[in-house]
Amino acid sequence: MQQLEVTLRRKRLVENCPRNYQFILMTNAIIEKTLGKISSEEKRNQLILALQQTIPEYPNKDLSKRMLLWQEAKILNSIVTTYIDCQDYEKATEVWEMIRNSYQASKLYRFVDYEGYNLMQANYASCIGSSGDYFQSTKLCYENIRHCLKEGNIEFLERACYGITWNREQEIKQKYGKLKKETTYLEKLRQAEVIANMLNQTVLIEFLKKHRQMLDKITH
Incomplete structure (x- = not known):
């Protein structure tokens, strides 16, 4: 990454295009x-610096009504993960709602890539589920499915289907003290497997396969 930065600076591609330097800062923070070279807080600070390359006012400016570029949305999603690492779900939710409002407030997003929105929604639903609100998380997962199908983008469908499965499993464990088989979440797990295979996502395919095998061992 340092060599890339040197090359970009030599060609004046940092000064003339802040998004280039933003990409370097973002990637470096994630790597x-x-x-394990930096903490979640240090990663967050680096990501904020990256975002400030195109949004100098952040975090003092509410971005709810600003049209976010894909790379900006990706950085904000990464910032959220640092709050989750610190179990600060309230702050994570606050940032996600800001991203969500930004997308929903602009009619221009009907004509551009929704990948940033879909990524945010998938992570948002996962975070809410992890914090124990399985009902709201499942509701968001179904909303994500409808949105993905409407936009003709199946990339995040697998996560939504698995999210519904996971949430229902947790509800069953809470109610009965152990996991029981149930048609609804088993169907969603199978759907997640089908989509993962369609997308040729090797790691997810293996993960979902092991999850299903675990469920197959449950007799009732």
């Missing part, structure tokens, strides 16, 4: 956190 360093993955390698």
Whole structure:
């Protein structure tokens, strides 16, 4: 990444296009956190610096009514993960709602890529489920399915289907003290497997296969 930055600076592609430097800062923060070189807080600070390359006012500016570019939405999603790492679900939800409002407030998003919105929705639903609100998380998952189908984008359908499965499993465990088979979530798990195979997502295919095998061992 350092060599890339040097090359971009030599060609004046940092000064003339802030998004180039933004990409470097974002990628570097993600890599360093993955390698364990920095903490979640340090990663967040680096990501905020990256976002400020195109939105200098952040975090002092409400972005709910600003049209976010895909890379900006991706950085905000990464910022949210740092709050989740610190179990600050309230702050994570606050940022996600800001991203969500930004997408929904602009009619221009009917004509551009919804990938940033879909990513945010998938992570948002997962976070809410992890915090224990399985009903609201499932509601969001179904909303995500409708949105993906409407836009003709199946990339995040698998996560929505698995989210419904996971939420229902947790509800059953809470009610009965153990996991029981139920047609509804088993169907969603099978749908998640089908979509993962369609997308050729090897890691997800194996993960979902093991999950189904675990459920197959349950006799009732």
